[in-house]
Amino acid sequence: MKSSTIRTFTTVHTWTGLLAGFALFIAFYAGAITMFHDPIDTWALPKQELADARVMDKAGAMMADIVAKHPAARESIGVTYAAGHPSHEVAAYWMEKNGTWMTQAIDDAGAHDAEDHEHGLADFVYELHYDLGIPEIGIYLMGIVSVIYGVALLTGVLIHLPNLVRELFALRPGHNLKRLWQDAHNVIGILSLPFHIIFAVTGALLCLTLVALMAFNVAIFDGKLMSAFERMTSALPDTAAMTAAGPGADAKTNVPMLPPAELGAIARKAALGAGATNFDPDYMRYVHYGQPGAAAEVRGTSEKTLGEYGMVALDASTGRIINMQLTGARDANHATYSAIFGLHFGTFGSLSLRWLYFILGLAGAFLFYSGNLLYIETRRKRRNAEQPMKVRAMATATVGVCIGTCLAISVTFIANHLAPYFGAEPTLVVQPVCFITFFAAVAWTFWRRPAKAAVDLLWATAVASVLVGVLDMALHGDRLVRTLAEGRYDVLGVDLVAMAMGVGFGWLAVATRRRAVEGDPCSVWAARSPRVTATTTPAHDG
Structure with a gap:
């Protein structure tokens, strides 16, 4: 490779690293901690007891009350399960007509309203990882950072490819700190390169999916992509078909809905019967609540699978299974989407894999920190x-x-x-x-x-x-x-x-x-x- 080409790649590598480095340091350090999200969630709320069956039983009445008071929730309203974790509160989520997300939590004392959901400690650290704690635009900023991160990885590989084997374990401590930082930066970058490629690609996809969808929706798909994407990432059938399934989907019709606890139990039994190793419901949503043809989608977690989350769609009034998207039985769209999530967050392995991702997260943070130190050492007088x-x-x-x-x-x-x-x-x-x-x-x-x-x-x-x-x-x-x-x-x-x-x-x-x-x-x-x-x-x- 020509020396002028190497200089060009070095310049691009340096500036892309500097532009994205600070955001990536925060994302990797917080991301390493996020690998133990559930233990931190349990640690953070020492006084909160397990949400038991009595609380989940109240969720059914809570759904009906919310829909009666907030008609916009009839279209789609979700509820979280306790999922066996002390910190997982039972809460409902829906969107008002003005686009504002609402939540209502419930505990043994009853339901209580909140206009804006506040994050607990573990969720806040996770938020730092994916949007730096910046509302609205933070996730898109991190998507752009992930793209720049990918360019930095590519140029770094091209720079060091000719001497890859010789530099792999060349860690030379001594008085020359520039050389030491260079060696440490190179060794960590090369050894963890496959994981960094995964993080860069999946990070960009997770953060910029909505932007790409909106662009393609207007430019290519004539405004039909958004509704199609919802069908491709959901276990539910077309909502238009569901509302047409009943004899007149009048908004005033009040068809009795099965409560979340019962729907979760039915979904779990169906998933285990379909071959899933485990299926622990953690979230569900009703679509067209109380109307003929209303459906429910139960999301559950499974360990040691590439796609942690599986989904079971049911008739919300009878509990009849409509569709299932589970590990080993997913279509191509769901399998791809699940793989992106699983690879990025390391949900497909056991505790040892989470520890590996934790170490890689800290090493990644050091990679960007050492890159800044290299810049300083190279340019100091x-x-x-x-x-x-x-x-x-x-x-x-x-x-x-x-x-x-x-x-x-x-x-x-x-x-x-x-x-x-x-x-x-x-x-x-x-x-x-x-x-x-x-x-x-x-x-x-x-x-x-x-x-x-x-x-x-x-x-x-x-x-x-x-x-x-x-x-x-x-x-x-x-x-x-x-x-x-x-x-x-x-x-x-x-x-x-x-x-x-x-x-x-x-x-x-x-x-x-x-x-x-x-x-x-x-x-x-x-x-x-x-x-x-x-x-x-x-x-x-x-």
Whole structure:
């Protein structure tokens, strides 16, 4: 390959990495944590008991009451199941005529309304992963980032392909930090390349599907694609055919509907009878509630399958099975859609696969962090104490955004447990605490400069991460003992992993401080800037 071509690929790789790097760091770090969504969900709500059959029995009456008060819900209304998890509340969801999503939760005390659904801790971390916590446009932004990410992967492979075998395990520690960061970046990138290709492709598809559908709907399919896509990704038949199935689909007709608990039980029995290894209902929706031809679609989860979710469509008034889309019995559309989701989130394997995805997520975050450090090391002036503005700006942004994200998420875990002791609802606290901590970390980096701020923020993250586990054990030790007695280790796992990560951040803080004090003074990472002339030669590079 010509040297000019390699330079072009290197330039493209550098700038695509920089453009997408910060967003990808947040997505990968939050995504790694999201691999243990259910254990975190259980950990986050220590006082909430399992939603039992009594609560699910009330859901049927709740559906009828909602439809009576909100006619728009008759067209489509969904309800979540407890699904055997302490944190899964039973709640109904529907869309008003103005496009506003509504929710109504129900517990043993009865139903209660809420105009806007607030995310719990685990759901919020998941939201950070797929849209950075940015409403409306965040998911599309991450779709664009995924495309740029794919370009960075392609150019990176083309750059290193000629020396792939020689550079695979070439990790050369020493005084030359640029070479060390380059080696670490290359090794992690090459070894995890297949997974990064999966994440880039599936991430772009998941985030930009709606945009692509809208474009093709107008340009090619004459406005018919959106309704067709709903049929291709649902187990339900055409809604027009359903309403025509009954003798006059009058909106005032009130056909009795089977309650969600009964429909879920029928769907589970049918799925197991069709060969599914397991089928745990977690969500269902009614279509044309109370009308002749009304149908219900029950979604259930299955473990160790490429497509975690399966669907069973039923007649909502009789429970007759209409259609099933399950593992091993899906059509091409459902199989493709399920595979995209399963590959991206690692839902097709056991606990060991989730741990692998967790490690790959952290390694991916390091990949983008090390890419920024490479940019800084490549462009810093090795004979001047005062570094160029672009180097100082990149160092500030890298410390503030990357380490600030780690600190913000750890502090959010702490806030989730402390909120009730200050009379606050955890679901209302997690988002503001996370963003306030993040922007405070960025501001602290501007004030303290990157070298000192990096040490400060790493120590703060280490302490906060250890406190996540310590506080839970101190405040909810009874819950920890009970879950262990029941043979459940999810709560203990969250505590131990948080404390282990705290130890890791502490080690990074010590190493970073050593670099700031003992490293090359002609660096943006030096704790103090000596008077160095343009002819001064540093003791070593890095």
